[in-house]
Amino acid sequence: MRSTFFQYPKILAGILLAGGLALVISACSSSTASTGISPQMMADSLHAVMAADRTVYTKKVVNRLVKEDKVIKASEQWEDEKALPLPAQMFRFGAEMVAEQGAPFSYSLLSLWPINKQNSPKTDAEKEGLQFLVDNPGQNFYKEEKLGGVKYFTAVYPDPAVAPACVECHNDHKDTPKSDFKIGDVMGGVVIRIPLQG
């Protein structure tokens, strides 16, 4: 005697078909998820590029030519002084050019001890994030915030002193609020904002 299960091939076929469809849908949705980029992944990737470029300019251009080879100065007034732009200026010029191009994300270099007071933390996320970097060495800070009616994914990354030029310039600047930075210290943070839809 055949089992009842095989007496209903249509039902079986239906179940198999529905199961197959469910698997396909599930596969599709998981494949969409795997190819989408989360805001954090995007921010981390952007920061990887920024941090690498910033380190290269600071170490291989500014510190080498100014501190090691001593062939040129680096100055905030680089045009008038025929000098190299400071690493922080280089970073800001890039951020401004990105903004001029209308890119949806934005970034800036802020500090709890800024030479230019406009670079102090302003928003709650910035204040919390920069303090988090001090309290949790080696970690990044992520938060969502709403500014001007728009919701942003905001990431804050530590910005350490990578070369002698960084600490000497900051420690000696007449406007610095902190004069005891050492190489490796977190001097500030890179803040990246990505607008979130909805």
Added chain:
Amino acid sequence: MRSKKTMWIAWIVLSASLTSYYAYGLAGKDKSAYLPGQTTAGHYQIELSCDVCHSDPFGGKEVLQKACVECHGVELKQVNDSHPKAKFTDPRNADRIAVLDARYCVTCHVEHVQDRTRAMGVTLPDDFCVYCHRGIAKDRPSHKALAFDTCAAAGCHNYHDNKALYEEFLVKHGEGAKLTLKPVMLARNFAGQYRQLNRIDQPLTLQDAKYPATLNIGKTILAEWEQTAHARSAVNCVDCHAQKSADNKAGIWQDKPALSACQQCHELESETYQSGKHGMRLAQNLPPMQTSLARQVMKKALQDRRQDCMACHGSHAFDTRKAAVEACLGCHDDEHSKAYKASPHYQVWQQSVTGQSASNAGVSCSSCHLPRITVKQQGQKRTLVQHNQNHNLRPNEKMIRDVCLACHGLGFAIDSLTDPELIANNFNGLPREKIPSIAMAIKREKDQPASKRKRSGQEAGEEPERND
């Protein structure tokens, strides 16, 4: 009943007339009926070319912004604009733009509102700096007692251009002397570069002049031409009068060559000329500026004069000395212009013209308003006369670097440019007030600990070694 009918007819006729009037204005060239209010000093010459700024009636602020940047964007880049738009598109400044939307020029420079338009075309109340910088006294205790309207009005700061006012510049130059011992004016070099580039070593003479045989050219004209840099640079009659261009494809002789003839070689001069009040109408394909259209005070007895290169330079002789003084005073009749010939600047100009001093030691109208500047062109540095006479007047501190510092110390220059009476009498006297900005900057420099002062200006710490 009849009166009602008459009223209806009158209403229809009046409405139709009014509609036709405005429709004609919209379709025709004269759009003055659509001007919502008096246009600013900067734009009135082109006010009837509405679409220069209002290129899309439904584009809103973005359209206007595009128009502002098209004409003024390059200039703002050149002066390292202290408040570029990119600073304010950062979301962290959302709270600031909610108060003062600095992303758009029209936030501060509204057009067609004469009753609230002030210097530099600013239409905001004087306290606009305070919106963002109200806490400045915390960082700069010296600013504690300063009035809210003195930031930009006292010769200390400008919103856009601070190239001659930033702190390090003040410290570097200090007060300086009233008059420097060796005035420095850039020397001309364009003609020399042109001759070198085109391998011209022999000047043209009367016998070389090329023009149609059918024309009877006067000897005076030819003699004038022979004395010019044009003849020395092998620029012949036909090169200007019969040049092939978009307007003159066949290269037919023209008694009065168009601007394009000059542009063949003087492209940069023409570009700057069309950015200023003398040539801005040409840039918008409007008929040239003429004295009767000017809002500046012009000589009353003057027959209406049209602006073009020849209006100042004359034809054939192209006497730049005449263009530098007499051409200006031939039209301009305001207090400042009328006071020039009684000024110390005119005295040194006369000494220079009469050979009592170096040829580049005189100070003409052009020395200040159409100064010589250095530009890069075709891989070479050349001296260019900035033909936008308004370039260094918005605001007048822009004059400091390219003009005043050639002969005067920074302190004297800042004080003088801040004194309206001195400006009116063409700097015949001494400034009445001492602007404290240089002293404040130097004091701050001195007040810092010695260890920091040692490194001041070096940023990375040590004096670069020289290999020589």
